[in-house]
Amino acid sequence: MITGKFPNLRLRRPRKYDWSRKLVQENNLSSNDLIYPLFLTEGNNKKKLIKSMPNIYQYSINKLGNIVNNVLENKIPMIALFPSTPGHKKNAYGEEALNEDNLICRAIRFIKKRFKNDIGIMCDVALDPYTSHGHDGILKNNYVLNDKTVNILMKQALLQAQMGCDVIAPSDMMDGRIGKIRKFLDNNNYQDVQLLSYAVKYASNFYGPFRDAVGSKKSLKSDKKNYQMDFSNSSEAFREVALDVKEGADMVMVKPGMPYLDVIKSIKENFKIPVLAYQVSGEYSLIKNGIKNNLIKKDAILESLMSFKRAGASAIVSYFALEIAKKL
Ligand code: PBG
Numbered sequence: 001m002i003t004g005k006f007p008n009l010r011l012r013r014p015r016k017y018d019w020s021r022k023l024v025q026e027n028n029l030s031s032n033d034l035i036y037p038l039f040l041t042e043g044n045n046k047k048k049l050i051k052s053m054p055n056i057y058q059y060s061i062n063k064l065g066n067i068v069n070n071v072l073e074n075k076i077p078m079i080a081l082f083p084s085t086p087g088h089k090k091n092a093y094g095e096e097a098l099n100e101d102n103l104i105c106r107a108i109r110f111i112k113k114r115f116k117n118d119i120g121i122m123c124d125v126a127l128d129p130y131t132s133h134g135h136d137g138i139l140k141n142n143y144v145l146n147d148k149t150v151n152i153l154m155k156q157a158l159l160q161a162q163m164g165c166d167v168i169a170p171s172d173m174m175d176g177r178i179g180k181i182r183k184f185l186d187n188n189n190y191q192d193v194q195l196l197s198y199a200v201k202y203a204s205n206f207y208g209p210f211r212d213a214v215g216s217k218k219s220l221k222s223d224k225k226n227y228q229m230d231f232s233n234s235s236e237a238f239r240e241v242a243l244d245v246k247e248g249a250d251m252v253m254v255k256p257g258m259p260y261l262d263v264i265k266s267i268k269e270n271f272k273i274p275v276l277a278y279q280v281s282g283e284y285s286l287i288k289n290g291i292k293n294n295l296i297k298k299d300a301i302l303e304s305l306m307s308f309k310r311a312g313a314s315a316i317v318s319y320f321a322l323e324i325a326k327k328l
Helices: 018-024 061-073 103-118 146-163 177-187 208-213 235-247 258-270 281-292 300-311 321-325
Strands: 034-040 047-049 057-059 078-083 120-125 167-170 194-201 251-255 275-279 315-318
Touching: 034 061, 034 103, 034 321, 057 061, 061 103, 061 321, 078 103, 103 120, 103 146, 120 146, 146 167, 146 177, 167 177, 177 194, 177 235, 194 235, 194 258, 208 281, 235 251, 235 258, 251 258, 258 275, 258 300, 275 300, 281 300, 300 315, 300 321, 315 321
Parallel strands: 034 057, 034 078, 034 315, 078 120, 120 167, 167 194, 194 251, 251 275, 275 315
Antiparallel strands: 047 057
């Protein structure tokens, strides 16, 4: 028999009105939590749509002023720069990475000259935008050589720091590179440049559109499983983070994002270090196309980003950053 008292506790009570839902909301997303990735292309006055990423473009350097202004107006603290290197500048050793007039170096100089420290710039350290084979390092017999690659990455990191990059983000997954890069930066008086390690980067199937955007998709013949992590593993992520913390990482990244919320949460709980999440290109395009095709609602964007906050991420790299910041 159901009496008037049943049930005693009604969790729906605080959900009844918008005002009271607001009061019990446990997590919040603000533009402070967002990092906006920007793709660069050579040339002048270029704004080229990336076919596999609706509403995401490659910009030539002279177009960056407007877009960075827009990012700043929406109070996003940092951008992440990714170059699309023309094919004729790529080779097996990724030498273009060390050219101080390469696309990324010119872009850093342009933005820092104009915006000073009003905005943070983050740059990947890895060779894949520059190698003819699309791998993140030097290849021998189809295997990416660790120590030889690290020697180049150190120089790439220093060059980016010299250009004015604020946050160096090694995304290559070589062993020992955080310690080597930290020492090299310090010895060259860049001790204040921050290191954000992509400590936990999975050999993921969600990177496709990004590889389109930086032009490494066609060149990449195999996968990256001999250096990026197996998606079946999570304890291994702890070992990766522990090493990078010891070697001097200021922050760590988990990538991709949504399939790895468990990893974000347990790293946050076990290491008291800022954990960032990367909602990668494949995640973006899936959601974006779902909305376009009326399969899911627009608020799926906010829902996806809030999941990172629940998991404990300090910030999120997302192609939705600008679009969502306008609404926050
Ligand atoms: C490579 C790099 C990748 C991404 C960022 N840096 C792809 C890869 O490892 O092949 C992917 C980002 C995305 O998919 O949005 N150093």
